[in-house]
Amino acid sequence: xxxxxxxxxxxxxxAVPIPFLKETIRKAYLVLVPLLAFLxxxxxxxxxxxxxxxxxxxxxxxxxxxxSIVFATVFTIMALIGMIYALHLTRPGQHVAxxxxxxxxxxVVFAGDYLTLYLFWxxxxxASAYLVxxxxxxxxxxxxxxxxxxxxxxxxxxxxxxxxxxxxxxxxLFGPMEGAIGVGAYLILAGFLLNxxxxxxxxxxxxxxxxxxxxxxxxxxxFTTKTAVYVLARAFPGTELLVWLGAAMALYGVxxxxxxxxxxxxLAYHIVSQVGYMVAGVGIGTEMAVNGATSHAFAHILYKAxxxxxxxxxxxxxxxxxxxxxxxxYRTMPLTVALYMVGAFAISAFPFFSGFVTKSMVVAAAGQDxxxxxxxxxxxxxxxxxxHTGLKLPYYMFFGTDRKLEAREPPRNMLVAMGMAxxxxxxxxxxxxxxxALLPYPVxxxxxxxxxxxxxxxxxxxxxxxxxxxxxxxxxxxxxxLDTDWFYRKGARGFMWLAEKPxxxxxxxxxxxxxxxxxxxxxxxxxxxxxxxxxxxxxxVNGVARSILTGGGALRRLQTGVVTHYALxxxxxxxxxIVVFAVVWR
Amino acid sequence: xxxxxxxxxxxxxxxxxxxxxxxxxxVLIVVADxxxxxxxxxxxxxxxxxxxxxxxxxxxxxxxxxSKFLGHQGGLMRREDYYD
Numbered sequence: 001x002x003x004x005x006x007x008x009x010x011x012x013x014x015a016v017p018i019p020f021l022k023e024t025i026r027k028a029y030l031v032l033v034p035l036l037a038f039l040x041x042x043x044x045x046x047x048x049x050x051x052x053x054x055x056x057x058x059x060x061x062x063x064x065x066x067x068s069i070v071f072a073t074v075f076t077i078m079a080l081i082g083m084i085y086a087l088h089l090t091r092p093g094q095h096v097a098x099x100x101x102x103x104x105x106x107x108v109v110f111a112g113d114y115l116t117l118y119l120f121w122x123x124x125x126x127a128s129a130y131l132v133x134x135x136x137x138x139x140x141x142x143x144x145x146x147x148x149x150x151x152x153x154x155x156x157x158x159x160x161x162x163x164x165x166x167x168x169x170x171x172x173l174f175g176p177m178e179g180a181i182g183v184g185a186y187l188i189l190a191g192f193l194l195n196x197x198x199x200x201x202x203x204x205x206x207x208x209x210x211x212x213x214x215x216x217x218x219x220x221x222x223f224t225t226k227t228a229v230y231v232l233a234r235a236f237p238g239t240e241l242l243v244w245l246g247a248a249m250a251l252y253g254v255x256x257x258x259x260x261x262x263x264x265x266x267l268a269y270h271i272v273s274q275v276g277y278m279v280a281g282v283g284i285g286t287e288m289a290v291n292g293a294t295s296h297a298f299a300h301i302l303y304k305a306x307x308x309x310x311x312x313x314x315x316x317x318x319x320x321x322x323x324x325x326x327x328x329x330y331r332t333m334p335l336t337v338a339l340y341m342v343g344a345f346a347i348s349a350f351p352f353f354s355g356f357v358t359k360s361m362v363v364a365a366a367g368q369d370x371x372x373x374x375x376x377x378x379x380x381x382x383x384x385x386x387x388h389t390g391l392k393l394p395y396y397m398f399f400g401t402d403r404k405l406e407a408r409e410p411p412r413n414m415l416v417a418m419g420m421a422x423x424x425x426x427x428x429x430x431x432x433x434x435x436x437a438l439l440p441y442p443v444x445x446x447x448x449x450x451x452x453x454x455x456x457x458x459x460x461x462x463x464x465x466x467x468x469x470x471x472x473x474x475x476x477x478x479x480x481x482l483d484t485d486w487f488y489r490k491g492a493r494g495f496m497w498l499a500e501k502p503x504x505x506x507x508x509x510x511x512x513x514x515x516x517x518x519x520x521x522x523x524x525x526x527x528x529x530x531x532x533x534x535x536x537x538x539x540x541v542n543g544v545a546r547s548i549l550t551g552g553g554a555l556r557r558l559q560t561g562v563v564t565h566y567a568l569x570x571x572x573x574x575x576x577x578i579v580v581f582a583v584v585w586r
Numbered sequence: 587x588x589x590x591x592x593x594x595x596x597x598x599x600x601x602x603x604x605x606x607x608x609x610x611x612x613v614l615i616v617v618a619d620x621x622x623x624x625x626x627x628x629x630x631x632x633x634x635x636x637x638x639x640x641x642x643x644x645x646x647x648x649x650x651x652x653s654k655f656l657g658h659q660g661g662l663m664r665r666e667d668y669y670d
Contacts, residue, residue, distance in 0.1 A: 258653030259663055330596040334589040372629055376641075383645035399596050450622030451632075457615045458638030459645075465612060466646030473650055479663040489669055 004049045006062055007037040007076060008110065008120065011103030018099065019092040027087050030095060034080035037106070041072045048112060054582060057172050060112025066440040067294065071109045071230045073438065074298045075102065077424070078222045078305060085309055085417035086215035094134050098219050101127035105223040109230055114162040114172045114188075117231070121158065121195075125151035128224060131216025132208050140211040146485065147208035154194035154201075161187025177235050189236060196228035196279055198245050199252045202272050203485035206256070209271075210264035210321070214312035217264060221308045222301045225271055229278045229297050238285025246280025247377040249273065254384030256483065261322050261476045263311045263397055267304070270389055273381055274300050274347065280378065281362040284369050287441040292361030294439055299354035299428055303346035306421035307389060310340030313410035313418070314397060320405070323393070323476035328402030335409055337398045339418040344394060346425040348386035348460055354428035356456065357435070357447040364445060383463040390460075391467045392474055615639065 014033040021029055046069070050061030079102040086094065104127060107120030125148065132144035164184030166172045177185050190201075197205040205225070209217050236242060253273025260266040278300070281293030313336050314329065315321050330337050342353070349355035359382065366374040409415060428435050436443040467474065594600050620635040627633045631641070657663040 254649060255653045255656065256662075258650060259657040330592050334592040337592045338588045367628060375629075379641065380645040380649070383642050384649045387646055387649065449626075450618075451624050451626070454615060454619040454622050455632075455638040458619055458636070459642035461612055461615055462639040462642035463646040464608070466643050466650070468608070470647065470650055473654060477663065478666060479657075480666050480668060481657065482662050482664055482668075 004044060004047075004062065004064070005040045006049070006106075006110065007040045007072060008103045008107035010037045010040065011079070011099045011106065012123075015096045015099035015103070018095050021092075026092070026095075030083045030087060031080065033099070034076055034083055034102075038073070038076040038080065041069065041076050044069060044072075051112075054115065057115065057166070058113065059115055060173060061116055062110040063112030063174070064110060066438070067230070067233060068109050070294050070298060070438050070440065071226065072106055074301050075106055075109065075223065075226075078102075078219075078301050081302075081305060081417045081420050082215070082219045082222065084420070085218055085312075085414055087413040088411045089215060094131060094213060094216060097127045097130035097134070098216070101131070101219055101223060105227050108227045111174055114166065114174050117174055118155070118159055118162060121191075121227075122155050124224060124227065125155060128216075128220055131220060132212045134216060135211060135213045143208045143211035146488070147204050150194070150204040150488075154191050157187050157194070158191030161185065161189075161191060174231075174234065176237065181239075189239075192228050192231050192235070193245070194228075195224055196232060196275055197225055197249075197272050198275075198279060199249050199272070200484040202249070202252070203483040205271060206265055206268040206483060207485050209268040210262050214316045217312060218305050218308045221267070221271060221304045225275045226278075226297045226301055229275060229282065229293060232279065233282045233290055233293060237282055237290055239283055242279050242283025243371065243374060244283075246276045246278070246283055247374045248276070249279065250276030250378055250381035251384070252276070254381050254388070256481055257384065257388040257392075258474070259477075259479070259481045261324055261478060261480075263314065263321055263323060263326070263393060264308065266323075266388060266393055267307050267311055270307075270347065270385060271304060273385060274304065276381065277359055277362045277378060280374060281365060284362075284365055284371070284374075286365055286369055288368060288443075288445060289362060289365035291436075291439045291441050291443055291445075292358065292363075292365050295358040295435055296355075296362055298435060298438075299346065299358040299425070302421050302424050302428075303343045303354060306343030306418055306425060307340065307347065309414065309418045309421065310336055310343060311393075311397070313414055314407075316410055316414070317407045318405050322478070323396040324478050326397045326403065326405070327400040328398075329405060329407050330398045332405075332407040333398070333409055335415060336418070337394065339415070339422045340394060340398075341390075342422040342425050344386075344390040346429065348390045349382055349456060350429075350460060351448070351453050351456060352426065352429045354425045356429055357432035358428075360447055360452060360456070361445050379459065383459055386460050386463050387467055391464060392476075395471075396476055612639075 010033055018026065018029070044064055046064045046066065048060055048063050052059055052061070079098075082098065082102075083095070086098065089095065101124055104120040104123035108117055108124065111117035111120060129144050129148040129151070132140055132147055135144075161184045162172065165182070165188060166184075168182055168184055181189070194201040194204075209220050212220055232242065250273050253269040253271070253276065257266050257269040257273070260269060274296070278293040278297050281289040281296065283289075311321075314326065314333070317333070318326065318329070320326055346353040346355045349359045363375055363378050363382075366378060432447060436445075595604065616636050616639055619638065624633060631637045
């Protein structure tokens with residue numbers, strides 16, 4: 001165990017002292033922990049750690065192999081960048097949530113069995129929901145509750161799947177699904193697909209991310225969907241369904257991005273689109289495709305965070321988020337524009353930017369696997385990606401109509417974080433070697449061929465021509481777009497109507513009956529009882545009542561009325577129960 | 587330097603030069619696409635020089651108009667107070 005420090009532990013235990021640290025020390029600490037975690041991942045040896053048995057089940061806290069190391073590497077780098085971006089926050093709440101969130105994501109990436117995975121999976125959902133709650137206000141709170149509800153539902157599906165799968169195969173170890181996929185495996189797949197935001201299970205993402213805090217959204221854009229890609233790559237490589245879901249979601253996100261007016265919601269739809277490439281890559285399942293999906297996840301985390309940081313900087317400075325209300329910021333925020341554009345070129349897969357060396361691997365793998373249609377769909381989605389994140393969003397946010405907004409560059413820590421992400425986007429694009437060397441399989445792919453470069457540039461620059469010609473058709477409109485969250489947002493309203501109208505009427509009718517007929521009957525029997533009571537039982541009852549009264553007084557002093565205290569007591573109770581259970585039953 | 591580059595893409599003064607540069611780049615890309623070697627071409631379209639320009643432009647136009655059609659005629663775009 002000495003050669004392995006679990007990075008999840010560093011973050012989760014490391015979150016505890018944050019609220020107690022003072023200003024400068026806290027800042028140093030927030031940077032130090034991700035650095036240590038990054039070192040821990042770099043020095044990690046493949047193998048299995050923390051094997052034990054728990055209530056008769058084999059569990060494996062950490063299983064380290066090439067696939068988990070790639071994801072852990074980029075997760076810790078991203079944690080560092082995200083923490084630097086958030087350093088200016090004075091209240092510790094979001095830092096603690098971000099630490100637990102990152103730690104849980106790392107816990108999933110190293111989980112060797114389904115129980116460990118599930119535990120960290122839920123940890124991620126709750127910690128990330130806090131980053132939306134922290135924004136405050138009615139809209140954010142509503143979105144956060146919906147986010148939590150959807151993830152808890154997904155978690156239940158996952159847990160059900162785990163139990164069924166465990167019962168069917170007799171093992172809870174986490175690895176590739178073998179043989180025919182049963183009900184349990186399908187439920188697990190559904191839980192994974194929900195976190196990967198595969199339509200129609202995508203709406204939680206585009207609903208909640210734009211409502212999160214400026215710094216929180218940066219973390220969220222990186223971890224939840226990419227852990228889902230990781231678990232899919234681990235458990236379901238080569239599942240045909242995923243190829244088509246992935247190709248469809250790549251286009252789905254792009255179509256919605258045309259309609260969007262909220263800058264971060266537009267970017268959120270592009271997460272859906274980009275994760276489509278990864279899901280398709282996992283579905284194709286060849287060595288090259290899984291390499292492509294993995295490397296694309298690596299690059300995606302960095303450029304997507306960069307884009308969210310750029311849009312977040314604009315929101316931080318101007319307080320506005322709608323494209324119809326933004327414009328002309330390039331004069332006051334040139335550095336932000338330049339850094340944002342690096343992210344935009346990376347996501348659009350321009351040569352010498354990171355997307356070029358990773359996205360094309362997925363597309364090439366589709367071609368090699370003789371899937372012409374998938375290849376064409378993904379290429380079309382690349383065109384749409386540049387159209388929105390590279391042209392529409394920066395045009396209406398930074399250029400376009402000058403709205404005479406008062407603006408300035410964001411705080412220096414934000415610019416430094418964006419600069420780090422931008423540097424990595426370019427470095428990976430120019431020197432893909434080190435990233436390729438990290439990938440799970442040997443890489444036999446050369447991105448920089450003449451034909452590939454001219455083809456990419458042709459697709460992208462002629463997309464720009466279309467943008468220039470049809471610019472007016474793309475003008476943002478003051479609308480919101482209906483997505484699959486319509487079903488539960490309107491559905492919940494129907495449920496509330498049901499509860500308020502028919503159910504309330506039924507309840508009133510029942511209470512009327514009880515008042516007119518049942519109550520007199522009870523009164524009569526009570527009077528009869530009273531006579532009996534007064535004579536014999538009274539003495540005994542009085543004695544008991546007196547003792548309860550004194551006991552109650554003592555109990556009342558224990559009750560604080562603060563919900564968090566009760567919650568803490570409950571958690572302590574659950575932990576105690578688990579310990580007793582584990583020790584006594586083993 | 588960054589400020590000057592950003593300014594070049596933003597300021598109205600450079601509009602004409604910007605447009606000329608853009609068209610020059612487009613022409614260069616198509617010309618280059620005719621010159622590069624294509625020994626690994628597997629699909630029909632990969633052998634056609636200039637295909638990517640056509641597909642890129644076509645994709646862009648299709649995406650804009652299909653999405654806007656779905657948004658306006660398909661009823662996906664709603665007023666902002668739709669859920670309130």
